[in-house]
Amino acid sequence: MGDDRIACTVRGKFRLAGSRETNPVVVGDNVDLLMNEDGTGVIVGIEPRVRCLIRRAAGRQIGKSHVIAANVDHAWVVQAFDEPPLNTGFVDRFLVMAACNDLPAGLIINKVDLAGSRKARAELKQLARMYESLGYPVRLISAKEGKGMRALKKSLKGQTCVVAGPSGVGKTTLLNTLSPGLDLRTGEISHATGKGTHTTTFASLHPLAGGGYLVDTPGLREFGLIGVDEGNLTHYFPEFVPLIPDCRFPNCTHDHEPGCAVKDAVDEGQLQISRYDSYLSMLYALRLGAGDVGR
Numbered sequence: 371m372g373d374d375r376i377a378c379t380v381r382g383k384f385r386l387a388g389s390r391e392t393n394p395v396v397v398g399d400n401v402d403l404l405m406n407e408d409g410t411g412v413i414v415g416i417e418p419r420v421r422c423l424i425r426r427a428a429g430r431q432i433g434k435s436h437v438i439a440a441n442v443d444h445a446w447v448v449q450a451f452d453e454p455p456l457n458t459g460f461v462d463r464f465l466v467m468a469a470c471n472d473l474p475a476g477l478i479i480n481k482v483d484l485a486g487s488r489k490a491r492a493e494l495k496q497l498a499r500m501y502e503s504l505g506y507p508v509r510l511i512s513a514k515e516g517k518g519m520r521a522l523k524k525s526l527k528g529q530t531c532v533v534a535g536p537s538g539v540g541k542t543t544l545l546n547t548l549s550p551g552l553d554l555r556t557g558e559i560s561h562a563t564g565k566g567t568h569t570t571t572f573a574s575l576h577p578l579a580g581g582g583y584l585v586d587t588p589g590l591r592e593f594g595l596i597g598v599d600e601g602n603l604t605h606y607f608p609e610f611v612p613l614i615p616d617c618r619f620p621n622c623t624h625d626h627e628p629g630c631a632v633k634d635a636v637d638e639g640q641l642q643i644s645r646y647d648s649y650l651s652m653l654y655a656l657r658l659g660a661g662d663v664g665r
C-alpha cells in the first residue's frame with residue numbers, strides 16, 4: 371500500500387440491487403483496477419474479505435450488513451469517559467460483532483482528563499480491569515493531553531486497525547495526535563445534546579507515523595447485531611461460558627429459567643450487571659429479529 375490516490379469508479383456489477391451489503395467497496399478492500407488514460411481507474415474486482423468490522427445497517431438500509439472496514443488486523447471500539455457519556459451497551463455489541471467475525475478487538479476510553487474525582491478514576495480503572503479480564507486490551511487515554519498515547523501507539527504499530535464509536539468520542543483527535551501531519555478535521559460537542567456533531571463523514575485509511583495504518587470512521591449512533599445466531603450469543607460472552615454447564619436446563623437462555631448459574635453469578639456480584647444487561651438486551655432484540663440497535 372502506498373500513499374498514491376487514484377480516483378475510481380466501480381464497475382456496475384458490484385452495484386447490483388438486492389445486495390445484502392450497503393456498500394459495494396469498503397475501506398481496506400483489495401481491488402483489481404483497470405486504468406483509464408486520464409489516470410483515473412475502474413474497480414473491476416474485489417478480493418474476498420477477511421476480518422471485517424460489520425454492524426447492522428441503520429436508516430434506509432436497515433437489515434443489511436454495513437461493512438465498516440475490511441481486512442483489518444484489530445478493531446478498537448472508542449468511547450469517551452464523558453462528553454458523550456460512556457456507553458457499555460455499545461461496547462458490548464461491538465465486541466460481540468467483532469468476535470462473531472473473528473476480528474480481534476479492544477477498547478479505547480478517551481477523555482480520561484475529564485475523570486476529575488478519585489471516585490471517577492477508580493470506576494474507570496475497574497471497568498478497564500473487567501474488560502481486560504475478558505481478554506480485551508483496554509487503553510485509557512487523553513488524546514487532547516497526550517496521556518496514554520505511547521502505549522496506544524505501541525499497540526497499533528505495524529498493523530492495520532480500525533477505530534469506531536459514537537460521534538464526538540475523539541476518534542479523529544486521537545489519529546491527529548498519533549500522526550500530527552494529518553491535521554484531520556475534528557468537531558465540538560453540541561451544547562444542546564451533549565453529543566458529537568458527526569464531523570467525520572466517511573471512513574478513510576491513514577498511514578501511522580510509526581508504521582501501520584489506522585482507519586478513521588464516522589460516528590455511529592448505534593451498533594446493531596447482524597449475522598449473530600441467538601443460540602450462539604452466550605459464546606461471545608467469555609465470562610458466561612464456564613458457568614453454563616451449571617445451569618439446571620441444558621437449553622438455558624439465562625433469562626427467566628430457575629437454577630441459572632449465570633443469573634446466580636450476577637446476584638452474587640461475580641458477573642458485571644452491565645454485561646448481563648447487554649446480554650439480555652441483545653437476546654431480546656435477536657428474538658424480535660431486530661438485531662439490537664440499543665442507543
Ligand SMILES: Nc1nc2c(ncn2[C@@H]2O[C@H](COP(=O)(O)OP(=O)(O)OP(=O)(O)O)[C@@H](O)[C@H]2O)c(=O)[nH]1
Nearest residue numbers: 513514538539540541542543556557568569570589
Ligand atoms: N477533554 C477532552 N476532549 C477531547 C479529547 N479528545 C477529543 N476531544 C474533543 O472532543 C471533540 C470531538 O472530537 P473528534 O475527534 O472530532 O471526535 P470524533 O470521534 O472523531 O467524532 P465524529 O467524527 O463526529 O465521529 C473535540 O472538541 C475534541 O477536541 C480528550 O482527550 N479530552
Ligand SMILES: [Mg+2]
Nearest residue numbers: 541542569570
Ligand atoms: Mg471524526
Ligand SMILES: [Zn+2]
Nearest residue numbers: 617622624630
Ligand atoms: Zn442459565
